[in-house]
Amino acid sequence: MLVPMRAVLEAADRYRYGQGAFNINSVSQAQAAVEVHELFRSPAILQGADLANGFMGGRADFVNATIEDKQKGARNIGSAVRRFAQESPVPVALHLDHGRDFESVKAAVAGGYTSVMIDGSSLPFEKNMELTREVVKYAHERGVTVEGELGILAGVEDHVFSGSSTYTNPLDAVEFFKKTKVDCLAVSYGTKHGAVKGKDVRLRREIVVAVKECLRHEGIFGVLVSHGSSTVPQHVVREINALGGCLSGTGGIDLSELKSAIASGIGKINVDTDIRLAVTRNMRELFFRCPSLQKSASAGAVYRLLASKPDRFDPREFLTPVMDTVTHGVIPDEDIRALCDCIRRGVQEVAGTLIVQFGSAGRAPLVEAVTLEEMARRYREAGI
Numbered sequence: 056m057l058v059p060m061r062a063v064l065e066a067a068d069r070y071r072y073g074q075g076a077f078n079i080n081s082v083s084q085a086q087a088a089v090e091v092h093e094l095f096r097s098p099a100i101l102q103g104a105d106l107a108n109g110f111m112g113g114r115a116d117f118v119n120a121t122i123e124d125k126q127k128g129a130r131n132i133g134s135a136v137r138r139f140a141q142e143s144p145v146p147v148a149l150h151l152d153h154g155r156d157f158e159s160v161k162a163a164v165a166g167g168y169t170s171v172m173i174d175g176s177s178l179p180f181e182k183n184m185e186l187t188r189e190v191v192k193y194a195h196e197r198g199v200t201v202e203g204e205l206g207i208l209a210g211v212e213d214h215v216f217s218g219s220s221t222y223t224n225p226l227d228a229v230e231f232f233k234k235t236k237v238d239c240l241a242v243s244y245g246t247k248h249g250a251v252k253g254k255d256v257r258l259r260r261e262i263v264v265a266v267k268e269c270l271r272h273e274g275i276f277g278v279l280v281s282h283g284s285s286t287v288p289q290h291v292v293r294e295i296n297a298l299g300g301c302l303s304g305t306g307g308i309d310l311s312e313l314k315s316a317i318a319s320g321i322g323k324i325n326v327d328t329d330i331r332l333a334v335t336r337n338m339r340e341l342f343f344r345c346p347s348l349q350k351s352a353s354a355g356a357v358y359r360l361l362a363s364k365p366d367r368f369d370p371r372e373f374l375t376p377v378m379d380t381v382t383h384g385v386i387p388d389e390d391i392r393a394l395c396d397c398i399r400r401g402v403q404e405v406a407g408t409l410i411v412q413f414g415s416a417g418r419a420p421l422v423e424a425v426t427l428e429e430m431a432r433r434y435r436e437a438g439i
Contacts, residue, residue, distance in 0.1 A: 056144075056145075056146055056424055057140045058147065059148065059169045059198055059199065059200050060150050060169055060170030060200035060202075060238070061238050061430060062146060062430070063099075063148050064200070064239055064323065065423070066418060066423075067415070068278050072317065072415055073317035073321065073323075073414055073415065074100060074413065076101075076150060076280075076324065076326065077100070077326050077327075077330060077405070078107065078330060079102065079103060079107070079402070080104075080371055081370075081380070081382075082384035083380070085101060085135040085139055086399065087400075088101050088402055088406055089139040089140055089147060090403065091406045092143075092147070092410065092419075093144060094403075095407065095417070096145060096416065096419045096420075097145060097418055098145060098146045098148075098419050099146070099148065100147075100150055100323065101136055102327075103128075103132045103150075103151060103152065103168070104327070105152070106118060106120055107132070107152075108120070108124070108126075108132065108151075108163065109121075109125050109128055110381070111129075111131045112128030113378050113382055122162060126162040126165065126166065128166075129163045129166025130165075130167070131166075131383065132166065133149065134167065136149045136167070137167055149167065150168065150170040150202070151168050151170065151171040151172055153172060154173045154190075155174065156173075157186075157193075160194070164193075164199055169198075169427060170200035170201070170202065170238075171190065171199060171200070172201070172202040172203070172241070173190040173203060174203075174204045175204065176241075180205075180227060183203070183231075184234050187231075187235040187237060188234065188235045188236070191235055191237055191439070195236070196434070196435075198430035201238055202237065203231065203239075203241070204240065205227060205228055205231050205242060205243075206242055206243025207243055222244060222262060223243045223244065225262060225265035226269070229269045229275070232270060232275050236439040238276070238278065239277065239279065239280050239323060240277060240278075241280040242279050242281075244258055245258040245259045246282060246283035246284050257312065258315070260315060260319040263279055263320045264320060266320070267279065267320035278322035278323055279321050279323075280321070281313070281316060281323070281324045282325045284313060284325055285307050285308065285326050285328035286307040286308055286313070287306055287307025287308075287328060288329065288333075291329075294340070295335060295339060295368065298336070298339035298340055298343050299339060299343075299361075300335070300368070307329070310412055313413070317414065326406075329409075330405050331368050331370060332368050333401035333402070333404050333405050334397075334398050335370055335401075336401065337398065337400055337401040338357065338373065338397055339361060340397070341393060342358045342361065348393065348394075353377070357376055380395065
């Protein structure tokens with residue numbers, strides 16, 4: 056069942072577990088993510104980044120995606136997730152990650168997203184609140200959940216880039232919740248976007264504790280979100296390099312740090328890089344173990360891109376020759392079926408591991424089965 060993300064967040068906040076939010080960039084990844092959450096009876100948050108909508112709109116050079124590309128892509132992602140979630144026994148939310156502007160948010164909502172993020176973290180504090188409040192008014196009228204961001208994370212993810220971090224001020228975070236009425240807020244407390252986070256990262260959990268305590272004191276509902284939270288498993292990096300890749304300097308957030316952050320008050324944990332790594336490893340392994348696929352009429356072009364970009368691990372850079380498969384799930388032959396199977400296994404390896412580690416396994420029955428229409432009514436009655 057497809058639900059507003061607010062329902063998933065309320066359960067995670069009430070029962071004090073971590074809810075993973077996993078980025079997807081193809082129909083096969085959407086299918087895999089729903090299926091693995093079903094396997095563990097976990098609520099699901101699937102995320103399409105702003106530029107993922109451009110990619111799913113058929114734009115190979117997705118960094119230059121137009122709003123028209125994003126509108127088309129949002130419809131494609133929305134259609135795929137709705138198809139897999141419709142008959143699913145677990146609640147599924149579809150969330151826009153790092154919405155760039157109001158038009159990107161509108162494209163996502165029109166495409167079927169049940170939650171959106173507006174990232175105004177690069178703006179001055181007052182401007183960030185003003186933009187976020189406008190998005191909240193638009194989205195809540197439609198029952199759609201809203202995530203904001205306060206503070207800046209270092210690192211690179213799609214169009215999000217910063218050379219350094221600016222930690223979130225807890226008092227500013229409380230004011231942000233009060234004035235914008237967002238449902239959740241991404242905070243900067245030591246995580247970092249991308250696969251190069253440094254070694255022995257230590258999270259400033261006191262920021263999370265302070266925000267949550269202030270929110271409880273004020274009687275404000277608000278879930279805190281951890282961006283840049285991939286663990287970057289080193290065994291996966293080693294396997295990529297053994298199969299012809301050339302990744303160096305990688306490092307992630309230790310699972311023990313993330314689990315401590317959940318105990319401190321983090322409710323939603325975003326994961327993207329880990330999935331990219333596992334899928335790329337699986338594709339390299341597929342072509343290594345089945346060398347005939349390297350010359351396949353349908354899948355061979357994917358192999359050639361993999362071979363030509365040893366230092367890259369974003370599957371979108373390799374899958375452009377099979378865009379019908381990516382955007383609509385078209386499987387013309389057994390070679391493409393094998394490719395999709397290895398992609399699905401990569402998603403399930405990462406998501407399955409973290410569902411268990413974050414504590415959301417078995418929690419699906421705790422999430423209220425609420426519609427967007429009902430959630431919109433609740434927002435109206437609460438004045439938010």
